[in-house]
Amino acid sequence: MSPAAADPYAAYLRAFFARWSSLYDLFAAPIGFVYRAAARQAGAAPGRRLLDLCTGTGELALRCARLGAQVTAADFTASMLWRARAKARGRGLRLVEADARRLPFADASFDVVLLSFALHDMPARARVESLLEATRVARERVIVVDYDPPTRGLGGRLVTAMLASFETAYLRGFLRAGGTPAAIAAAGLGVERRRRALPGLFGIWSVAAAVQPSTRRISASSTPGSSSTSS
Numbered sequence: 001m002s003p004a005a006a007d008p009y010a011a012y013l014r015a016f017f018a019r020w021s022s023l024y025d026l027f028a029a030p031i032g033f034v035y036r037a038a039a040r041q042a043g044a045a046p047g048r049r050l051l052d053l054c055t056g057t058g059e060l061a062l063r064c065a066r067l068g069a070q071v072t073a074a075d076f077t078a079s080m081l082w083r084a085r086a087k088a089r090g091r092g093l094r095l096v097e098a099d100a101r102r103l104p105f106a107d108a109s110f111d112v113v114l115l116s117f118a119l120h121d122m123p124a125r126a127r128v129e130s131l132l133e134a135t136r137v138a139r140e141r142v143i144v145v146d147y148d149p150p151t152r153g154l155g156g157r158l159v160t161a162m163l164a165s166f167e168t169a170y171l172r173g174f175l176r177a178g179g180t181p182a183a184i185a186a187a188g189l190g191v192e193r194r195r196r197a198l199p200g201l202f203g204i205w206s207v208a209a210a211v212q213p214s215t216r217r218i219s220a221s222s223t224p225g226s227s228s229t230s231s
């Protein structure tokens with residue numbers, strides 16, 4: 001079986017973003033204020049370790065790095081990472097080609113994990129797996145940024161149709177299933193805080209890390225050497 005047949009979502013997404021990577025930043029430019037709010041919510045500052053998961057062309061990762069944070073940026077589409085690498089020269093970003101569903105990082109390796117405009121590009125199972133991996137490698141929390149449009153009535157249908165005209169084929173299923181709050185609930189996780197950025201279009205959700213710092217300290221002292229308790 002070819003890799004594409006075994007993982008059609010990854011194959012479809014890589015082909016989609018390979019086509020759009022050169023134009024991506026033009027589309028992303030008007031939502032700079034959303035990235036700014038997310039970087040603030042992640043506490044991007046010197047001494048902070050952040051992971052920008054599904055970083056794309058690295059816009060949010062670079063904003064966090066400019067604020068002094070130590071940033072790792074991961075994505076599984078080489079053409080998007082290539083753009084991020086070109087923009088990141090000399091800014092100290094660590095770029096990693098990785099699948100959000102199986103991250104090559106130890107538990108609680110980062111203070112905060114950012115997951116921006118990526119859940120709507122995934123099928124339901126990948127959304128759950130990625131959220132679980134993000135909360136596993138986070139020490140404090142995961143900040144999820146995504147569309148948050150009305151889903152009912154004529155307004156909802158119009159916004160969905162507008163977004164679907166340029167987004168991946170997964171967008172409609174994501175919104176129909178209830179968007180980010182439903183994905184977080186499906187992963188068995190809870191929302192700590194929800195913020196609306198440009199009400200009716202974008203949202204920023206904060207989700208607690210899988211292992212809270214106080215729990216980790218207790219279990220670290222009771223199970224020495226356990227990799228899942230290291231920080």
Ligand SMILES: C[S@@+](CC[C@H](N)C(=O)[O-])C[C@H]1O[C@@H](n2cnc3c(N)ncnc32)[C@H](O)[C@@H]1O
Nearest residue numbers: 054055056075076077080098099100116117118
């Ligand atoms: C719409 S772009 C968002 C990029 C960036 N986070 C932003 O906010 O501008 C979605 C990105 O998610 C990446 N992506 C989707 N599923 C992924 C997965 N399972 N593992 C790694 N990257 C993934 C895609 O390759 C793409 O670069």
